[in-house]
Amino acid sequence: MKTRILYIICCFAMLLISACKKHDFADGTLSPIIAVSDLRALYKGSDVPLTDKNMQGATEIVGIVISNPDSGNVPKDVVVLQNIRRSATRGINLALGSSSTSYHSGDSLIVNVNGAVLKRVNGALQIAGLTAGNITKVSANNAVTVRTASSYTIKANPDQYESTLVKITAATVIPVPKFGDTYAGEKYLVNGADSIVLHTEATASYANNAIPASATFTGVLFQSLNAAGKTIFQVWPRSGADVTDIVKPVDPDGSLGPNPVIVTGYVNDSKGADGNYEYFQFRATQNIDFSKTPMAVVTCTNAGTAAPNAGDAPGAGWATGGGRTYKFNLTSGKVNQGDFFYVGGSNKKIDGPNTTDISSANWIRTIAYVTTDGDGFGSASTGLLPNSGNAGGIAIFVGTNVTNTSVPVDFVLFGGTGVTTIYNATTGKGYLAVDNDHYHLKDPTTGVDQPFIFQGSNSYVIPHSTPADAGIFVKLGGTFNMTSKIWTKARGYTFLTMSPTSALTDIETGTDVTSVTK
Structure with missing residues (x-):
């Protein structure tokens, strides 16, 4: 019995010593490697x-x-x-x-x-x-990791990207290159309101190659100081092979001429989930081969909390990027004069999940925008366009070099009428308008310049479709003369409530669609 008691006491003592040792030091050795x-x-x-x-x-x-x-x-x-x-x-x-x-x-x-x-x-x-x-x-010859980023995300998190390999998709080159311009020197890669310097040493193997108007650029991201001592970010491609998805320079004056495309409808609030189901309908007023004459579609949303420039007008207009504007580059495919074509989310359904597949339509560009940033600017989002309250817009441009001075060939604005996040008269910031059926670059009454949406008489807004989540296609009915390039009847709007079995003919035909004449 005494032996048993002594044994128990010894066990408790050993446990106590062990516990004390755990508090005094950690087992194992420190790693010789620091992250x-x-x-x-x-x-x-x-x-x-x-x-x-x-x-x-x-x-x-x-x-x-x-x-x-x-x-x-x-x-x-x-x-x-x-x-x-x-x-x-x-x-x-x-x-x-x-x-x-x-x-x-x-x-x-x-x-x-x-x-x-x-x-x-x-x-x-x-x-x-x-x-x-x-x-x-x-x-040697190990695989290297490349991370896709935008100028917006890089500048928001510089320590995460400095001296790493990054890919900037569908970035536009500024100044707009002309045929024969080369990589040598420094250009700007524009992503919405932000830009990053594209740096090419004169000794680089590809320095004298023709630089594209737009492309996907991979390279090492360096942080540097300019002559004024301000921090700048530079992308240094490792070779010519780091530049892909090349769009060659186009005529900066717009070889397509005026009004090559008009906006004829859209879905901003599909039935059920909106993610990758929003889409926009256009009609061509001439034959277009997008591989030869690229264009771009840009959407905007203007909630007070949307950044950058939260609570204010967009700092770079249609090219602001981030959570404000999102770009689709149209660089392949064709459309004939008078025909419809589509741009939008990757799911290609007429009205959200479990509805008619309309992939047979002429889709010029789709992006899975829930997980994928826009072509050059715009952050991934569960929805590109607002469903209520705030104003949203859809614009189309000649070329893919959309900057703060780019003017669309057509656009529509719908939703809220609040001016604060659309146009700032004090700073001269906002979304540039174009002469169309509802907007004028000069006030028709006074002749005063009004280049911005919500400036002067430029106040037309299509209201939000109601009720929410009903699955509505917004048909924009008007008449456009493709020869004179003028609207003979301004666009109105019809809220077409769709069903799971709705077809393309429902949104492409009828007296309430935009018609084109010669």
């Missing part, structure tokens, strides 16, 4: 000597090289290393002097950074004080 995200967090505005102490026992970073010295488009003496740890993709510049040319895109490296210095040079965060002796190359 690049954690390393970047050490920088607080001044140089940081790197030691195993401030790196919590670590001495190394690991990652994949994303810069490519062979193309000639990389900052001198720099290797860019990208690292993914704990689902965080981050990058860092390695200052390696002349030995930087020894490392190529896809190389896997271990870098001993103990004793080096973390600092910003010309705006870019880098590790200085390294030599080739600090580098161990593990393997």
